[in-house]
Structures are given as structure tokens and as C-alpha cells.
Amino acid sequence: MQARSGTYALIMVCADEQQVDIGKLGRFSAEPGFYVYVGSAFGPGGLKARIAHHARISHCPHWHIDYLRPILHLKQVWYSYDSERHEHRWAGAMSRFKAATIPMAGFGASDCSCQSHLFRFSRKPSDRLYRDRLKCRLKVYRKQSDLIGVDPSPAPSKKGPRE
Numbered sequence: 002m003q004a005r006s007g008t009y010a011l012i013m014v015c016a017d018e019q020q021v022d023i024g025k026l027g028r029f030s031a032e033p034g035f036y037v038y039v040g041s042a043f044g045p046g047g048l049k050a051r052i053a054h055h056a057r058i059s060h061c062p063h064w065h066i067d068y069l070r071p072i073l074h075l076k077q078v079w080y081s082y083d084s085e086r087h088e089h090r091w092a093g094a095m096s097r098f099k100a101a102t103i104p105m106a107g108f109g110a111s112d113c114s115c116q117s118h119l120f121r122f123s124r125k126p127s128d129r130l131y132r133d134r135l136k137c138r139l140k141v142y143r144k145q146s147d148l149i150g151v152d153p154s155p156a157p158s159k160k161g162p163r164e
């Protein structure tokens with residue numbers, strides 16, 4: 002992962018039913034399955050710094066995802082290096098997956114007209130299908146050692162969702 006600007010999707014797993022408060026949005030009920038969060042990084046450090054942020058648990062939650070992150074296991078990151086911001090297009094493309102549901106309206110979408118930047122799937126969505134839909138150079142980051150090395154959230158249990 003490089004310190005360049007770009008767009009990303011966090012692929013996260015929820016192993017057990019849990020509840021958590023998401024700032025002003027209120028109480029969130031997480032169910033076993035896959036959660037996908039779409040964002041972009043255009044600040045200093047670019048994608049590298051942002052993904053490092055998401056891989057850790059934030060003690061001062063700032064974004065909606067910071068509140069949710071502690072109860073999910075970060076499994077993969079899909080990303081592309083872009084000079085333009087594509088997160089809303091990516092969120093739109095994710096919402097058009099037939100299997101996608103929106104667990105909480107407005108999540109990660111305080112400053113845009115998207116319904117949500119968070120989606121839930123019973124089974125892991127296909128990065129190949131997503132790449133085809135986006136028509137972009139989507140990369141998949143799945144170095145488990147890198148992600149888990151800094152990821153204190155629970156690993157999915159054996160009875161967790163199937164892929």
C-alpha cells in the first residue's frame with residue numbers, strides 16, 4: 002500500500018450479534034455476515050495512512066466507521082489509486098449488488114447524497130464482479146499478517162458466515 006490518494010472498500014466480518022452506538026446516528030445492531038464500508042483518502046499519507054487507521058481501533062472515534070470497527074474483523078481492503086474522488090460512485094456500485102442491504106441509512110454519508118457508505122452481505126461479495134462494474138484497476142489487499150498484526154478485533158469464529 003502506497004502513500005497515494007485513492008478510494009477503498011473495507012471488507013469486514015461480523016462473527017456474532019452485537020450492538021454498538023454510532024455517534025449521533027444511534028444504536029447499531031450488527032448481525033453475523035459481511036460489512037463493506039466505502040471511503041476515500043486524499044489527505045497526507047493517502048491510502049497507506051488511512052488503511053493503517055482503519056486497521057487499528059480508534060480511541061477517539063471520529064468517523065462513523067470508527068465506532069463500528071471494534072466489533073468487526075477487517076478481512077480485506079479493495080482499493081485503487083485515484084487522482085479523483087470516486088467513493089460515491091463506488092458506494093453506488095456497491096448498493097446495486099443484489100445481495101447488498103443497507104443496515105443503517107446515512108452511515109458515512111453525512112456530507113453526500115448517498116443513502117449509505119456501509120453495506121451488509123450474508124456472503125462475501127465478489128471483488129472480480131465489483132471490478133467489472135467499476136471498470137477500474139481494483140487491487141485487493143489481503144495480507145492477513147499485516148492486517149491481523151495490528152487488528153485486535155475478534156477473529157471470525159468457525160461458525161461464522163460462509164464465503
Ligand SMILES: [Zn+2]
Nearest residue numbers: 089113114115
Ligand atoms: Zn457518498
